[in-house]
Amino acid sequence: MLSQLFIAFSLMALTVAIHASGVASALHWVRRHAYSSQQIWRWTWLFIGVAGWMILLHLSEITVWASIYLWKGAIPDLQSSLYFSSVTYTTTGYGDVVLPEEWRLVGGVEALTGILMCGWSTGFFFAVVSRMYDTPRARTQP
Numbered sequence: 067m068l069s070q071l072f073i074a075f076s077l078m079a080l081t082v083a084i085h086a087s088g089v090a091s092a093l094h095w096v097r098r099h100a101y102s103s104q105q106i107w108r109w110t111w112l113f114i115g116v117a118g119w120m121i122l123l124h125l126s127e128i129t130v131w132a133s134i135y136l137w138k139g140a141i142p143d144l145q146s147s148l149y150f151s152s153v154t155y156t157t158t159g160y161g162d163v164v165l166p167e168e169w170r171l172v173g174g175v176e177a178l179t180g181i182l183m184c185g186w187s188t189g190f191f192f193a194v195v196s197r198m199y200d201t202p203r204a205r206t207q208p
Contacts, residue, residue, distance in 0.1 A: 074172040135147045150173075
């Protein structure tokens, strides 16, 4: 059990590191794009880009967890491992694929980590939207 908890903590730390670097990268990208609040289509494309990037980050984090489940033999094949990891990380939890008893705490830590990372992404996305509303409107010439 202690070895699984160590693995779970290590995976959580790696997930946070991946997410932190991804959010920092997205922040750098967003800061380079200064639009007026009237340029709604540019903002829309920025939002689409940020949402796509966040989903890519989450998918990469899910893949890390799934790879460990597969490598350690907790789940027998890649497809099932990715499926289990995605429904656990997102806390959907269908229950049709389950971990062996000695790995169940790891699944719980993945779910808690997923909740935190999704919350972080939501907070970041909200900050980008808030930036749009804080952007001064373009002045119109008479």
